Amino acid sequence: MSTWSVARWLQLIQHWQLRKRCLHSSAMVSPWRFLSFLGFAAAALAKSSTGNSVLVVLDPGSSRDNFSRFFDGLEARGYELTFRTPKDAHPAVIEHDHPEYSHVILFAPESKTYSSDITPQSLVTLLSKNTNLLIAVSPKATPLTSLAAEFSLILPPPGTPLVSHFPERDTPATVIPVDVSPSNPVLSGSLPPVWFSGVPFAFNSNPHIVPILNAPPQSFAADSDADSGADAVVEAADKGGEGLWAGSSLGLVAGFQTLGGGRATWVGGVDLFSDEYAQKPTLDGNKPGNEQFAADVAAWTFQETGVLRVDGSTHHHVNETTPRDRYTINDRVTYTLRVSKYNPTSAEWEPYSGIDGMQLEFTMLDPHIRTALQPTPGVPGEYSLTFRVPDRHGVFKFNVDYKRKGWSYLQSTTVVPVVPPRHDEYPRFLSPAWPYYAGAISTSAAFLAFCALWLAGDSAEPKKSKSTKSD
Amino acid sequence: MPLAYSLPTDLSPATVVNASSLLRIVALALISGAAIASRLFAVINFESVIHEFDPWFNYRATRVLASEGFYEFWNWFDPTAWYPLGRVVGGTIYPGLMATSGVIYSILHGLNLPVDIRNICVMLAPGFSALTAWSTYMFTKEMKDESAGLLAAAFIGIVPGYISRSVAGSYDNEAIAIFLLMFTFFLWIKALKTGSAFFGTLAALFYFYMVAAWGGYAFITNMIPLHAFTLILMGRFSSRLYVAYSSWYAIGTLASMQVPFVGFQPVRTSEHMAALGVFGLLQIIAFAELVRAHVSSKQFQRLLYASVIGMGILGGLAIVGLTYKGWIAPWTGRFYSLWDTGYAKKYIPIIASVSEHQPTAWPSFFMDLQLLIFVFPAGVILCFRELRDEHVFVIIYAVVASYFAGVMVRLMLTLTPCVCVCAAVAFSSVLDTYINPVEPDAVEEEAETAGDGAVSASSTAVSTSSGSATKKGKKAAPAAQPGPLGGLVSTVSAVVSTKKGEKSRGIFGGDTRLAVLLNALGMLLFFVLHCTYVTSSAYSSPSVVLASTNPDGSQHIIDDFREAYYWLRQNTPETAVVMSWWDYGYQIAGMADRPTLVDNNTWNNTHIATVGKAMSSSEEVAYPILRKHDVDYVLVIFGGLLGYSGDDINKFLWMVRIAQGVWPDEIQEPNYFTAKGEYKVDDGASNTMKNSLMYKMSYYRFAELFGGNQAVDRVRGQQMPKIGPTLDYLDEAFTSENWIVRIYQVKKEDPLGRDLRTANAFEQGKRRKRSKPVARRRAIV
Known part of the structure; x- marks a missing residue:
């Protein structure tokens, strides 16, 4: 109960602050520009569900212009970008334990040193405080490489980029066209292949990883694209292929949904976002999917798409409408959960009934009931279920735990005690007990009859009764 | 007829009667006052606070009763106890104590006396001790006479064996149960003496009150049938x-079944079968007597006897058969442990782990009863001299209760009243004999004329006032000269066994009298001093608040428990679940008002074993258990800094044993000892010990406290390693002033899905080993 309500309050407060900020900015706008601004304002309303301030950390070697399509696209969608280099102390990402930005883009894969506010630890802290991260790595060993391990991503040794000799093309072996899976929940529909160059990573088993782009099956990580001198490959080949970074199970772009709701996306090569790759025609001469892919990845990372939340849950006795603070065993109880989905185009939370396969558990230590929680027909965003409370008293929890790749996690826990019937809720008369009732009644009747006979009948010997009394 | 000293002769019998009854009333009032006052040490030394562990639950339940009414209390389901199982409180307690306080509370409030419910609870036990003194007086009066009754009342009023369970603040079932025990016994004796159904019914009603108040009612349930059975055997x-x-039996059993916690036990469990069996036997015998009165044929009577015996055997076999069939529950483990003292240790560690279930040490008999324990056998022997029905009862009571008191420390409580009664009988016999002014004639008297009340007649209540006499003595005292010869004879024979025809013996000189009397009074005086001393020093500590002495002799209060519990109350959400060993469950619920996993109502062994397992496993194993039970805080008691020996490390082996009983594959007691079999916490401790959650929580950051010096655990007297244990899955949340209570917060799962040890290592900047992709294919060999 408290879990969802706290989250909801936070969201309400955030919403309210957001509104206030919008009102503030629109108040500053002079009236004659107001109309023209209005169109912009609709677009400028936060696209993300968590805020629109973005800090971009760029390598000193690269400039904004290299990624102008990507960044302009973000700005057009309403994000406020702030740029700095890794070594700048200001603006800091986190001050007084408070994250200063809603999202951080780390496009500094070559930097070996950062100013003190960006460390692997502080990035994890940011993430746990619901700041989203978009992190690019490169074949170079940087502090970020060690951070990747915390996300269950296994990077190859330094200096081993992804290499693929197929399909035949005129680009270097490290610049690879990668087919995009059409069914990925993060991406919008099917995209043309994207250009990629950088490192792949293997996944440890971690359920929070959302693979977005996988390596082509023929590709592998090697320290040289020539046949000779590729030590990593040779070494792995000696071991029968063990430990080789190769094949389609490698990831190139992977999202990470944390338990707290923050999102991080790891990209094997920053060039994926560059203008150069966005314009480089694919092998069949078409426009590559890079631009759209980058926009989709950013939208997912910045919590525009695939964002769900629990608006609230209630429970009540089947014949009532208000929740009770306890239920009796074998009661019939209705549980209702309301879910909203964030709509980035209108920047509104809208009731969402599209979830399939959500389950409700009624748990005390172990789930006593686990059953599908179906959308209520006719009421958008509402999922409800009526069930019989088990014949077992204790402190139960209504538990909804919906975790799907690409979607934010839905969790709702409501604690409710289930009690045995009150002393006056048991049946008053039991039919199996009739022998006992009959016994009690017949004994009472016999006693009465005996008394009556004793008092009325025995008048023949008054003396004797007197004498017994005096005894 | 010579007299040792002269008695006033000009008093009318009515004056003597009135004066003596007034004196008795005054004496009883003073005894009540002393009984109450001596129990107030705890309030004066500390404050009006509920003591120990169980009283905290009783207090909490009473508050519910007082604020929400009886029916809400009856149906109270406590979701915060035994989380998440919950506890059906109404059906699992003896409500007599709470109901008593509730009634007193509503009466006082009805009189517009707004007394706080806490003060009623604190003062209930002293108040009832006065009633106990009165009921003991009544009981002993049935045994001997009023003077013995007054002595018994004085004894029970201040004897430490009873005070230990009834000081102010010790708000436990025993507080009222001893009164009910003695009063039920009194009514039973009264009913038996008079053969009155009225007193039998009264006994049944108080038996019902007793059943509603204390689980020890089984003692009455078996004592009375045993008495009846013995009487039958004695013809x-x-x-x-x-x-x-x-x-x-009929009314008492029906009434006792109205208590929900007892329910159908009186007809379903072995503990109650004796009462049922004797009831049946009585019916058979009564029927046989009836038939015998109407039938004259000797052979028919023989046949009848055979059939009676046959019916008895059949009835016994039926009970055995029903037990085998499972209709009658066999003896419970707690009961077995009364016969086989090693039973609990072997099979039910939970029972054995309670200190008050240990066998009694010899010194505690002296500590609790002082001189009474020596006079006690004399009183029993004096009972044999008369051997009326009620004396048989006291003898049985003495034998049974002595055995039980030897088996379990806590059953000292049931022995105490019996000891007081017997000792009072013996003591008053001595006083009677030596105060009695009548000196024997030199000539042998052969008149054995006086009736049965001889002893009481001659002795009278001289001990209370010179020459004043009791009910029967009123005839004797004023007319002392004519000669209560029978009284004389029986009195003398009570002390020195005389043989007729020999030269008569007796007490002739005043010096002899004085020597014995002064000696006896001195013993009584030392008894009072001993009781006061033991009460003030040993039995008046609330154990919630500890006291120590400063170097200058002033008292230093150690209030760590309440400090920690109030910290929990003020700083954690109301739904935060606190895990601790079960000893502290009631206190946490009562003082911190937070849900607990286990508490002193040890009804679920598995749940306790779960907590034991969590405490005795490593962090990695314990963490899923903690998460499964929604534990937010873990509380441990640590005495190593202060030298408080009742801490969790000393109880730790019981946790291990109880957990081992349920998970013998995962927890093994020998792993917690060193290779030499020692229980150590220092460098030499075994690895399992060092990795256990309990060890880590107790000694976390303990070495830092000594600033580089050698850290010493003052309870175990062992030197702790310089580098203490580290915690990955818990955070230290609170440690009380003297480190007695330490509270740890259970960390939430890592947002990145790592295990918390890894997350912690990362947080501290430790490099992790590089890993390689998992091989998906196996090389073909």
């Missing part, structure tokens, strides 16, 4: 016995 079956027993 003392009478219609008085039949009426008394039948009315007590």
Whole structure:
């Protein structure tokens, strides 16, 4: 109960602050520009569900212009970008334990040193405080490489980029066209292949990883694209292929949904976002999917798409409408959960009934009931279920735990005690007990009859009764 | 007729009677006052606070009763106890204590006396001790006379064996149960003496009150049948016995079944079968007596006896058969442990782990009863001299209770009243004999004329006032000269066994009298001093608040428990679940008002074993258990800094044993000892010990406290390693002033899905080993 309500309050407060900020900015706008601004304002309303301030950390070697399509696209969608280099102390990402930005883009894969506010630890802290991260790595060993391990991503040794000799093309072996899976929940529909160059990573088993782009099956990580001198490959080949970074199970772009709701996306090569790759025609001469892919990845990372939340849950006795603070065993109880989905185009939370396969558990230590929680027909965003409370008293929890790749996690826990019937809720008369009732009644009747006979009948010997009394 | 000293002769019998009864009332009032006052040490030394562990639950339940009414209390389901199982409180407690306080509370409030419910609870036990003194007086009066009754009342009023369970603040079932025990016994004796169904019914009603108040009612349930059975065996079956027993058993059993916690036990469990069996036997015997009165044929009577015995055997076999069939529950483990003292240790560590279930040490008999324990056998022997029905009762009571008191420390409580009664009988006999002014004639008297009340007649209540006499003595005292010869004879024979025809013996000189009397009074005086000393020093500590002495002699209060519990209350959400060993469950619920996993109502062994397992496993194993039970805080008691020996490390082996009982594959007791079999916490401790959650929580950051010096655990007297244990899955949340209570917060799962040890290592900047992709294919060999 408290879990969802706290989250909801936070969201309400955030919403309210957001509104206030919008009102503030629109108040500053002079009236004659107001109309023209209005169109912009609709677009400028936060696209993300968590805020629109973005800090971009760029390598000193690269400039904004290299990624102008990507960044302009973000700005057009309403994000406020702030740029700095890794070594700048200001603006800091986190001050007084408070994250200063809603999202951080780390496009500094070559930097070996950062100013003190960006460390692997502080990035994890940011993430746990619901700041989203978009992190690019490169074949170079940087502090970020060690951070990747915390996300269950296994990077190859330094200096081993992804290499693929197929399909035949005129680009270097490290610049690879990668087919995009059409069914990925993060991406919008099917995209043309994207250009990629950088490192792949293997996944440890971690359920929070959302693979977005996988390596082509023929590709592998090697320290040289020539046949000779590729030590990593040779070494792995000696071991029968063990430990080789190769094949389609490698990831190139992977999202990470944390338990707290923050999102991080790891990209094997920053060039994926560059203008150069966005314009480089694919092998069949078409426009590559890079631009759209980058926009989709950013939208997912910045919590525009695939964002769900629990608006609230209630429970009540089947014949009532208000929740009770306890239920009796074998009661019939209705549980209702309301879910909203964030709509980035209108920047509104809208009731969402599209979830399939959500389950409700009624748990005390172990789930006593686990059953599908179906959308209520006719009421958008509402999922409800009526069930019989088990014949077992204790402190139960209504538990909804919906975790799907690409979607934010839905969790709702409501604690409710289930009690045995009150002393006056048991049946008053039991039919199996009739022998006992009959016994009690017949004994009472016999006693009465005996008394009556004793008092009325025995008048023949008054003396004797007197004498017994005096005894 | 010579007298040792002169008595006033000009008093009218009525004056003597009135004066003596006034004196008795005054004496009883003073005894009540002393009984109450001596129990107030705890309030004066500390404050009006509920003591120990169980009283905290009783207090909490009473508050519910007082604020929400009886029916809400009856149906109270406590979701915060035994989380998440919950506890059906109404059906699992003896409500007598709470109901008593509730009634007193509503009466006082009805009189517009707004007394706080806490003060009622604190003062209930002293108040009832006064009633206990009165009921003991009544009981002993049935045994001997009023003077013995007054002595018994004085004894029970201040004897430490009873005070230990009834000081102010010790708000436990025993507080009222001893009163009920003695009063039920008194009514039973009264019913047996008079053969009155009225007193039998009264006994049944108080038996019901007792059943509603204390689990120890089984003692009455078995004592009265045992008494009745013994009387039958002694050939003392009478219609008085039949009426008394039948009315007590029928009404008492029906009434006791109205208590939800007892329910159908009186007809379903072995503990109650003796009462049922004796009831049946009485019916058979009564029927046989009836038939015998109407039938004259000797052979028919023989046949009848055969059939009676056959029916008895059949009835016994039926009970055995029903037990085998499972209709009658066999003896419970707690009961077995009364016969086989090693039973609990082997099979039910939970029972054995309670200190008050340990066998009694010899010194505690002296500590609790002082001189009474020496006079006690004399009183029992004096009972043999007369051996009326009620004396048989006291003898049985003495034998049974002595055995039980030897088996379990806590059953000292049931022995104490019996000891007081017997000691009072013995002591008053001595006083009677030596105060009695009548000196024997030199000539042998042969008149054995006086009736049965001889002893009481001659002795009188001289101990209370010179020359004043009791009910029967009123004839004797003023007319002392004519000669209560029988009284003399029996008195003398009570002390020195005389043989007729020999030269008469007796007490002639005043010096002899004085020597014995002064000696006896001195003993009584030392008894009072001992009681006061033991009460003030040993039995008046609330154990919630500890006291120590400063170097300058002033008292230093150690209030760590309440400090920690109030910290929990003020700083954690109301739904935060606190895990601790079960000893502290009631206190946490009462003082911190937070849900607990286990508490002193040890009804679920598995749940306790779960907590034991969590405490005795490593962090990695314990963490899923903690998460499964929604534990937010873990509380441990640590005495190593202060030298408080009742801490969790000393109880730790019981946790291990109880957990081992349920998970023998995962927890093994020998792993917690060193290779030499020692229980150590220092460098030499075994690895399992060092990795256990309990060890880590107790000694976390303990070494830092000594600033580089050698850290010493003052309870175990062992030197702790310089580098203490580290915690990955818990955070230290609170440690009380003297480190007695330490509270740890259970960390939430890592947002990145790592295990918390890894997350912690990362947080501290440790590099992790590089890993390689998992091989998906196996090389073909």
